Amino acid sequence: MKTLISETMVGFKQIATGGRFWVMILLLLLASLGTLKVFDNMVVKQIPIAVLDFDNSKLSRTLKTYLSSTPQLKVVAKGFETVEDAKELFYRGEITAIVLITNDFSSRLKKGQKGFIVVASDMSNILLGKMAHKSIAKVAATLSAGVQMTLVSKLGERKERKLSRVVPISIEESFNFNPATNYMNYLGPGLIFFYLHVFIIIMTSSFLIPPLRPKTAVGIAGRQIAVFVILIALGLLFFYGFLTMANVPIRSGFETVFVMLLFFIISAMMMTLALGAAIPKPLLAMQAAIVIGMLSMMFSGITWPTDMFPRPLQIVAQYIPYTPFAKGMRIFLHYPADLSDLRHINILFAKQIGLFSALSLFGWGIRKLFTTRRNRGAHA
Amino acid sequence: MLERMSFLFRMIVDELHFILAEKSILSILIVIPILYPIVISWLYIENQPVDRPTLLIDHDNSSLSRQLAIGLDATEQIQITGRPYDVGHGFETMRKQQAELLVYIPREFSSRIKKGEQAKIKLWVNSANMLTYGITYPAVREVVLSTNKMIGERFLTEKGVHPALSKGRVMPISLAERLLYHPTTGYGDFLVTGVFLIIVQQIVLMGLAFSVGLRKERGLFKESERFPFTYLEAKVLAQLVFYLAGIAFIVFVIFPIFDWPVKNKASMFVLFVVFVITMAPLAIIAAKFVKDRYAAFQILMFFSTPLFMISGFAWPFKQMPELIQYVAAIFPATPALQAVRVLSMKSGNLEVVLPFIGWLGIQFLCYLVIAILLLRKSFSRLLFRADTAARA
Numbered sequence: 001m002k003t004l005i006s007e008t009m010v011g012f013k014q015i016a017t018g019g020r021f022w023v024m025i026l027l028l029l030l031a032s033l034g035t036l037k038v039f040d041n042m043v044v045k046q047i048p049i050a051v052l053d054f055d056n057s058k059l060s061r062t063l064k065t066y067l068s069s070t071p072q073l074k075v076v077a078k079g080f081e082t083v084e085d086a087k088e089l090f091y092r093g094e095i096t097a098i099v100l101i102t103n104d105f106s107s108r109l110k111k112g113q114k115g116f117i118v119v120a121s122d123m124s125n126i127l128l129g130k131m132a133h134k135s136i137a138k139v140a141a142t143l144s145a146g147v148q149m150t151l152v153s154k155l156g157e158r159k160e161r162k163l164s165r166v167v168p169i170s171i172e173e174s175f176n177f178n179p180a181t182n183y184m185n186y187l188g189p190g191l192i193f194f195y196l197h198v199f200i201i202i203m204t205s206s207f208l209i210p211p212l213r214p215k216t217a218v219g220i221a222g223r224q225i226a227v228f229v230i231l232i233a234l235g236l237l238f239f240y241g242f243l244t245m246a247n248v249p250i251r252s253g254f255e256t257v258f259v260m261l262l263f264f265i266i267s268a269m270m271m272t273l274a275l276g277a278a279i280p281k282p283l284l285a286m287q288a289a290i291v292i293g294m295l296s297m298m299f300s301g302i303t304w305p306t307d308m309f310p311r312p313l314q315i316v317a318q319y320i321p322y323t324p325f326a327k328g329m330r331i332f333l334h335y336p337a338d339l340s341d342l343r344h345i346n347i348l349f350a351k352q353i354g355l356f357s358a359l360s361l362f363g364w365g366i367r368k369l370f371t372t373r374r375n376r377g378a379h380a
Numbered sequence: 381m382l383e384r385m386s387f388l389f390r391m392i393v394d395e396l397h398f399i400l401a402e403k404s405i406l407s408i409l410i411v412i413p414i415l416y417p418i419v420i421s422w423l424y425i426e427n428q429p430v431d432r433p434t435l436l437i438d439h440d441n442s443s444l445s446r447q448l449a450i451g452l453d454a455t456e457q458i459q460i461t462g463r464p465y466d467v468g469h470g471f472e473t474m475r476k477q478q479a480e481l482l483v484y485i486p487r488e489f490s491s492r493i494k495k496g497e498q499a500k501i502k503l504w505v506n507s508a509n510m511l512t513y514g515i516t517y518p519a520v521r522e523v524v525l526s527t528n529k530m531i532g533e534r535f536l537t538e539k540g541v542h543p544a545l546s547k548g549r550v551m552p553i554s555l556a557e558r559l560l561y562h563p564t565t566g567y568g569d570f571l572v573t574g575v576f577l578i579i580v581q582q583i584v585l586m587g588l589a590f591s592v593g594l595r596k597e598r599g600l601f602k603e604s605e606r607f608p609f610t611y612l613e614a615k616v617l618a619q620l621v622f623y624l625a626g627i628a629f630i631v632f633v634i635f636p637i638f639d640w641p642v643k644n645k646a647s648m649f650v651l652f653v654v655f656v657i658t659m660a661p662l663a664i665i666a667a668k669f670v671k672d673r674y675a676a677f678q679i680l681m682f683f684s685t686p687l688f689m690i691s692g693f694a695w696p697f698k699q700m701p702e703l704i705q706y707v708a709a710i711f712p713a714t715p716a717l718q719a720v721r722v723l724s725m726k727s728g729n730l731e732v733v734l735p736f737i738g739w740l741g742i743q744f745l746c747y748l749v750i751a752i753l754l755l756r757k758s759f760s761r762l763l764f765r766a767d768t769a770a771r772a
Contacts, residue, residue: 020671020678027682035689040701090560091722091732093697112545114554123562124725126570128696130514137555141525144553148532151549155539157496164498168531169448169524172500173517176474177508183695186510191689195682202678209674283404283673290677291415297685298423303511304567308426313419327477330508335475344476 007214007222014212015226021206025234028199032192032238036246042182046074047132049097050089057106063117063143067099072135090122097121097132109147177334188246189329190302192238197268197322199234201293203227204272205286213282224269231269235261243333252332256339260328263349267321270356277363292320300326319355324348387607391614395591399618402594404673409587409619413626416579421638424568431459432516434481435470438463442490448501448527452483457519471504480506481516493531511567525551561725562641569641573724574693574717576630577655578684581713583626584656585683586676587619588612588663593673608755612664620656627652644728651723651733655716658740661747662712668754693717715739 015021051067053060068075078095080086089095100118109115119136123129148166157165178185206212207223214220239250239257250257272289279285298304299317306317317323328345331337339346399405434452438445453460461479464470470482482504492499503520507513529550536546562569592615595601602611631649635642642648670676689695690708697705697718708714719736726732 020675024678024682027679031682031686034686034704034707037704038689038695038700041699044696044699087727091726092735093718109552113548114552116554116556118556118558120558120560123559123565124570124721125694125696126562126565126567127694129559129562130565133557133559134518140553140555141551144551147552148550151536155536155541161496164493164496165535166532167528168493168498168535169528170498170500171503171521171524173503173505175505175507175513176471177506178510178513179507181507181510181513183510186508191685194685198681202681206674206678284407286674286677287404287407290681291412294681294684295416295419298420302509303571304424305429305432305509305512308429309423310425313423330477331475334508337475341475 003218004222004225007219008225009222010219011207011223011226012229014223015230021203024199024202028195028234031195032242035191035195036184036188036242039182039184039188039246042180042184043072044127044131044183045071047072047096047128047135048074048076048078048094049099049132049136050078050080050086050095051075052098052100054103055101055105059106059109059115059143059147060101063101063139066139066143067136070135070139072131086120093122095122096125096128097136099136177330184246185248185334187302188248189243189333190297190300190326192242193235193264193325193329194297194300194322196231196235196238197264197296197325198290198293200231200265200268201272201289202286203231204269205276205282205289208273208276209282209286224273228265228269231265232261235265248333250333251335252337256332256337256342259339260325260332260342260345263346263353264321264325267324267349267352267356270353270360271321274356274359274363277360277367279363280367293322296320296322299323302326302330318348319352321349321352324352384607384610388610388614388617391611392618395615395618396621398591398595398600399622402591405587405591405594408590408676409583409622409626412583412586413579413622413629417576417630417634420572420575421568421634421640424572425638427566427568428564429512429515429567430456432457432481432512433461433479434458434483434516435462435464435473435479436460436483436485437465437467437470438485439487440485440489444490444493444527445485448485448523451523451526452520455519455523457515467502474504474506477506480509480512481520483520569725571694572638572640573642573720574688574691576634577652577716577720578688578713580623580627580630580652580656581659581687582680582684584616584619584623584659584663585666585680587622588615588667589670589676589680590673591615591619592667593670593675596670597672609664609752612667612751612755613660615667616660616663623656624653627656641724642728643723643726647728647730647733648720648723650730651716651719651737654737654740655712658712658716658744658747661744661751664751665747665754668751687711687713688717690714691717693721709739710743712740712743715743 049067051064053064064075067073076095078089080089086098098120102116102118105115105117117140119133121129121133145166149162152162152165175181204224204227207220207227214223239261243250275289276282276285279288299313299320300322301317306314306323309317324345328342331342399409436449436452438449449460452458458481462473464473467482467484473479474482484502486500489499489501501524505513505517532550533543533546536549537543541549559565592601592612627649631645631652634640635645666680690700690704691714692708697708715736719733722733
């Protein structure tokens with residue numbers, strides 16, 4: 001026990017005095033803060049669109065006014081005369097959509113025919129394109145409802161029934177787990193804990209490679225305990241420091257957050273140690289662990305749902321520590337959850353830790369066997 | 381000049397021998413550009429999330445509510461996977477992330493419509509994943525809109541409007557949509573091409589840093605050479621063969637096999653090469669500071685994702701705070717990724733991305749000057765130390 005404690009203290013000292021570790025920690029913190037800053041606006045606003053009004057009627061001007069008042073859109077005065085000019089604006093990203101109100105727009109409506117608005121949206125960035133398109137469609141639908149209500153009124157419908165004749169079914173929506181539908185809540189926590197995942201792997205590996213690799217198992221354990229304590233501190237800083245600064249609320253209690261963080265760090269460290277035990281060359285083991293780490297964001301299901309992966313990759317994803325943690329975060333960050341709500345996540349962690357422990361023991365056992373045989377051979 | 385060229389050539393050959401002798405460098409230069417693009421392409425092969433698990437509670441059980449349910453299930457985006465008996469049970473399933481949407485049709489749904497009153501359906505959407513929310517919610521709205529259209533037309537017909545005319549009177553303003561450049565709005569198409577560029581970035585940074593770090597560990601890094609910049613330049617040029625092979629694999633093999641969008645492969649190849657050239661002095665600057673081969677993994681891995689995020693490729697550039705935009709403008713990934721977007725979806729003509737290539741050119745010159753000054757400064761410091769030691 002004394003040896004373990006002294007080895008742990010050596011680990012702390014090596015981290016505190018190792019310039020490289022400070023650089024790594026600084027990069028981690030800067031990358032995390034910088035990434036959170038990217039989503040400072042939280043939602044996409046003021047998407048530039050151009051409006052060409054060839055109708056110039058009261059209705060078309062109303063449409064333009066509605067478009068200008070939409071917070072997601074910004075009507076810009078971009079003059080262009082040809083399709084080529086318009087293409088240039090799209091290439092340079094100066095506009096995301098062009099709304100063209102045809103010259104017979106209001107006259108067709110007066111005759112009881114459909115009036116057309118041509119909307120050309122740049123979908124190369126689906127985030128911008130979809131938002132612009134959705135906002136324009138909403139404005140058109142609102143105006144459309146207004147026109148239809150005028151007709152319904154002329155048909156003698158009572159005032160209080162007009163809306164229900166135009167919009168007989170309405171949707172009462174409730175956006176759960178990210179009610180403001182903002183990108184900070186969606187991507188912020190996912191990205192910074194992905195960086196932490198990569199950091200866990202690198203820090204754990206750093207004490208498995210020369211020259212810092214201790215010679216004894218107790219030495220390795222001591223170093224990893226030091227790493228573990230620092231990782232817990234960083235994890236808590238991310239939750240209660242960075243996410244709080246970024247206005248991402250944590251709806252679950254400290255115990256739930258802490259336990260999930262604990263399982264995540266233990267699993268990630270065990271994976272790295274297992275690879276270190278299974279792969280004889282330390283550098284190759286580190287490379288393998290980091291390759292897995294760098295792919296973990298994509299395998300986590302945060303952006304691309306895991307049920308859309310090919311089946312073999314779904315299985316692989318289950319054994320990457322970041323996957324259950326990311327799924328768990330979706331629950332405990334956005335909803336007051338306790339550990340029983342996260343039972344299915346903890347089962348995944350338990351499977352991972354079990355597998356990695358078994359791999360570590362197996363790898364260590366094989367190594368010991370070869371070393372013993374080699375020594376016997378040398379003595380003979 | 382001749383002496384420098386001769387030195388350059390010798391060092392290129394030296395680096396090539398070193399790479400071929402060291403499997404660990406080869407693993408970075410060959411395995412990463414093969415493994416990562418294949419795995420990532422395979423991961424996003426479906427391109428578009430479909431059949432998102434949806435729960436439906438229909439307490440109305442009328443022909444209209446059943447029609448609505450059929451309409452929802454018939455969409456590509458939604459699949460009704462369960463019919464819980466109440467909202468509490470349904471919400472619990474959502475909380476466990478086993479469903480993304482819960483639709484509730486109340487008891488008086490169809491009777492209200494028959495009476496000419498507005499009927500509400502309730503929707504709980506898991507908006508924690510904005511990608512799937514962005515697919516499921518519009519799908520529900522579309523189905524409700526179609527149903528509203530049908531009810532509206534029926535109402536007008538009952539009021540004496542000719543059926544053919546009532547079609548034009550319901551939702552009279554119609555959008556003629558032109559979804560430009562990426563009409564399928566596939567997520568894989570949107571993301572993957574940019575990820576490939578970042579992979580190439582990491583190969584350049586890490587390949588050189590690893591080689592330099594390994595040489596330093598083995599005492600094979602001769603910093604006191606007469607041409608300090610040329611010494612590192614030679615390593616980049618030697619590794620260029622591998623960078624080009626990696627880029628060729630990505631552009632001419634991966635792109636067509638997985639059908640990732642590209643307007644002109646040759647233009648895309650040229651862009652990647654320009655990017656690599658711009659990265660070269662930056663890689664030299666980074667390699668200058670590594671002390672051993674492990675530093676490549678310990679330090680440089682933290683650059684890939686943050687640089688991707690601040691580039692404007694995913695989250696729009698102009699939506700970021702100004703400070704982040706200024707920081708992003710310094711890195712080659714920013715203009716390169718924006719050019720990748722154009723060449724993959726908008727135009728195969730290199731002329732269109734000339735402004736981005738110009739931006740890369742300015743970065744290249746700045747980084748080149750910094751690299752030369754840095755290496756000269758360190759070389760001068762080294763000479764001064766050697767001179768002082770000799771006098772002592």
